[in-house]
Amino acid sequence: MSNSTASLISKIGFVSQVFEDNQTAAAITGTTFTSIYQEISSSQTQLHFLERLWASWYVYMKNDVLATGLMFFLLHEIMYFGRCLPWYIIDKFGLFRKYKIQPTVIPTDKEQWECLKSVLKSHFIVEALPIWTFHPMCMKLGISVTVPFPDYTTMLKQIAIFLFLEDLWHYVFHRLFHYSIFYKYIHKQHHKYAAPFGLAAEYAHPIEVMALGFGTVGFPIIYAYIFNGLHLFTVCCWVVTRLFQAVDSHSGYDFPWSLNKFLPFWAGAEHHDLHHHYFIGNYASSFRWWDYVMDTESGPVAKAAREKRMKNKTERKVKVN
């Protein structure tokens, strides 16, 4: 560290690690978020809009631990409830009713309110501590917070890996949660609503939140530990992807333009709604392949196909004997 940087740090007390070098952050004199953003925009012209916002946030906060913790907490709250809001409006005003998977069961305001209170309580109690300890862990694992961000192909590849692994993790543990005491004492809470709605995505027992939540936060941690080369912005994009997937799969609506209509292996609301309706089968979160391979697909169509397969198998056995 140069003498000028050391003297700047001693003057302002802290320099963020958001830039590769210490001098850039230490030289910023602005005190408001807007003035910091303007200073960064004029001196770091190579950065794009989101990178400038990201750097301004870290410089403005003057505390990287707080900056990462608060950013994750706000990201979760804004993206989760922000994504739930359109579904609430659609339910409330009866829009798109012909695309509702279970059209006779509409969540009441009382149900939505009870669900909202429970989810908020869970966010503050279960998720507050891990969020506040995330930055020190990122530093230990070498998860970068510096600008510029990695290129889009690297980010997309990493998010695709996390999607695949989370789906597998979700399949195994969700299926486990349907066994006797696990269901009775833990998973039953999530199945309170046989016709789910957006807000119900995170309505679950704290043990379930932690166990299934590991599928979302655990794999980026393991990835960073083994391979290195992970950026915190990629983790943010992954968390938002996963939040949108979870809320949408609980929305209760299957549109002609839903993703599963274009990607037949994408689960979507149609897949998870059947799970809530029949309490059995369709255990995966994002994709349909594990339920297909493990023969745990839910609903009358899958049940009829399963019975037909079993009947054919028995008939073949009889013929052979």
Ligand SMILES: [Zn+2]
């Ligand atoms: Zn379940």
Ligand SMILES: [Zn+2]
């Ligand atoms: Zn569910």
